[in-house]
Amino acid sequence: MEHLPGQVTKVAVTVDLVVLTVRDDALCALVVRRAVEPHRGALALPGGFVLDQEDLEQAAARELAEETGMRPGSVHVEQLATYGAPGRDPRGRVVTVAYLALAPDLPVPAAGSDAAEAQWSPVASLLADNHPGSGIDSDIDRDAGLAFDHAEILRDGIERARAKLEYSPLGAAFCAEEFTVAELRRVYEIVWGERLDPRNFHRKVTKTEAFLEPTGATTTRDGGRPAQLFRRGSAEHLHPPLLRRAP
């Protein structure tokens, strides 16, 4: 069945994951410390090569499980974009398909995985104008920013997540199975870096059909008067959208 023209360039394909969560009042991404060259010692997005006979989506789910121990069930995963500049990997031509994952703040069940220690890191510090790690000279890349073009990928992932909160119910993907309106609001505030009025937010998300599904239970874990607990509703879109100040 192999009838591809012989001169066709063949390239290695990887998937890379932008796994975001909200944690300690900051938007955080999952990163691993690279154990091998290139960019050994530098931080990078988790990812790896796509296997033979493996779908891209599958590869992303597998890497997510392998490198972070997360169960696909509790995490939203969607394709982000593909990066294929010829020089992006010094080892040769590598095209990477980036995926965006939104996860609740579970303790990284890292232990047991064979990968380098995965850890949550605030995106602000990951992107704080470190030099894009083109560590050709130095032997080890510690503190040189994200490896490869992963800073660009992370930026794109964050922007996608921010935009999605406007018109989809995916903010809930950052919350536990059951959550209060205030917890969801804090997700919005942290992802957007913007204060929202608690009362108007409450009205918006509770009045929008099928956006939230009440569980009947309440909690006082946030202090004050008991708050209703909700699950994510069946709505796929938030219409009309909940807009940020100005994009």
Next chain:
Amino acid sequence: MEHLPGQVTKVAVTVDLVVLTVRDDALCALVVRRAVEPHRGALALPGGFVLDQEDLEQAAARELAEETGMRPGSVHVEQLATYGAPGRDPRGRVVTVAYLALAPDLPVPAAGSDAAEAQWSPVASLLADNHPGSGIDSDIDRDAGLAFDHAEILRDGIERARAKLEYSPLGAAFCAEEFTVAELRRVYEIVWGERLDPRNFHRKVTKTEAFLEPTGATTTRDGGRPAQLFRRGSAEHLHPPLLRRAP
């Protein structure tokens, strides 16, 4: 410099183009008739293999020029998504990075290109439930729907275009360099398949800062009272967005 692990699967990478325009009151896509197997005789999206040392964006621009003769300047191109299911090309593992292009209704300057005849075709007929062309038995695939998974790619491209009209000034990418408000409105109406109030639409697009740039000239080509001609403005976003009925 080649230090990729030897057992890494290498795959061929193509770019495929969803080139859309508005033409004869219908949303149309550019398709080519395949001259070689697989799916010989079937319609397919224009595209081709990414060359050695070529960026993905470059490859998309090159294919656009080669297969359709369009100049990049007059056409908006953006990455759409990547498709890599193991069985999507019978010749072997091929991952395709799809690009979305929005073009004005130029006569396809096809002549002179070495590719198969490119032609505009209404998307409604391209997607009218033909069997997804898995033409294993038949020798020639004429009238068997789009080749490969191109129907899925086309659907994704159309949905992206529809969504983008809501919050970006890209509707103008379907118009000539200079256009009237009514011409822009017809783009919206045809892409969305929905009637818009001419007067409210006029107000919305002309009052939004930097969305349209008046040229000073007028035209009567649409009949009736002369209409002002505009160019696309410098705005990158349309805020607040111009929403469809219900997504």
Next chain:
DNA sequence: TCAAAAGTGTTATGAATACACCCATGA
């Protein structure tokens, strides 16, 4: 003079904002 489309004005409706206020709990 008429049809046709451009463009303006006006009112009504609906949603977001801003904020006063009451409610229910733990400490």
Next chain:
DNA sequence: TCATGGGTGTATTCATAACACTTTTGA
């Protein structure tokens, strides 16, 4: 009883929807 956050009510502002009406052309 008091601090804390949950939740409701309401006036105001802003944007869109709906539509009457005037303007400017070609036929």
